[in-house]
Amino acid sequence: MPETKAPDASRRSERSRRAIFDAALALVSETGYAKTTVEGIAARAGVGKQTIYRWWPSKAAVLLDAFLDLAARTAEEAGAAQGQTELPDTGDLAADLRLVLRATVDELNNPRYDAPTRALAAEGSTDPELGARLTAALLEPQLQVFARRIEAAQAAGQADPAVDPRLATELLVGPLHHRWLHRTGPLTHAYADALVEHALRGLTPRP
């Protein structure tokens, strides 16, 4: 059963694909995700609706690919060919974590990223399939940056080897995302620094 559908990807128009990405990101930034429609994206991109529905199942899927494309392009021009494959390691764990966490703060505060990220997080929390794609393509690589740096610190004796690097990562990123998502307080570099310090030191008083 060939599922009655089989578009030929080799014939796909790169021009249309890019135009759709640009239109989707622009509309979401300008008018918000809720008011953005597939028809609107198609019109802005100068593209037929069918061209969108041929390649994506939903508005959210379009935005996800558009955002991944944006992230890949900005990452490419700002560093190595691939995403954030490498991580800083100056030998000072706290300093390195502060650096990356501050960068995360800046990213979440950037209006260009904030609106699409919120929309995708919202959609992903409701739609498990989209959420899985979002996590795998966007969130997981970012978490790996922290986890690998922490593993290196463990090997160097700078961090407790008994701690699961994954849990340690969530201890840093979780509060940050929580405060951002629920607008429960300001997202500042100072907050990122405090998070690093307390995650490393713990809350128990020192003798």
Next chain:
Amino acid sequence: MPETKAPDASRRSERSRRAIFDAALALVSETGYAKTTVEGIAARAGVGKQTIYRWWPSKAAVLLDAFLDLAARTAEEAGAAQGQTELPDTGDLAADLRLVLRATVDELNNPRYDAPTRALAAEGSTDPELGARLTAALLEPQLQVFARRIEAAQAAGQADPAVDPRLATELLVGPLHHRWLHRTGPLTHAYADALVEHALRGLTPRP
């Protein structure tokens, strides 16, 4: 300018209000938030659409009030007259935190709460006004439970008095919500316990 609208709340039908809450929660649980419609809620509740639009601005607002009503009722039958005003204090900070965090885990794992909570979190992350109401009515009281217990621990010398109780709370709740929202791993009592331990102890190795 009376804004051309002024429904008389004293004449409101309690019967219809409850029926709308029941219908909204049932439909969201059965068919999901996305497929739930205002028309569907009205039909299921045996109510005119106008009765819903007279009292709520949107589907999300209805669900929020319905969920608050549900939470208030279950909290009332399970404890004091008001919400979670009081918190356990056995003198053992770690044990008390484990208890509350495990309860949070159970709540997020309960399908009856999971679906509406996800929907509200999604809507609230996109709609700032609804998000503010959600945070104030639901999230903030829960965070206060942790914060107050931590403050008491600081007064008793069980926790570092220099740490902001609010930040300490986020250190516990943030990772939990993060893992739940992005389905990034299993939500278990063991995870709650590990969170408490590492938040208290920190990641730095002990000499």
Next chain:
DNA sequence: ACCGGACGAGACGCCACGTCTCGCCGGATG
């Protein structure tokens, strides 16, 4: 030169939205 399939454009039925207009009914007032 040909041919197939993606393309832009837009028509189509469908459905939920949000507004409106009916009588109806219930509980407050005189």
Next chain:
DNA sequence: CATCCGGCGAGACGTGGCGTCTCGTCCGGT
């Protein structure tokens, strides 16, 4: 007890986006 006011259930209505479809057109590979 009679009156009246306003929320009530019901549903009609215009609007607009959804997702599918059918056109020619155009372009790239054979």
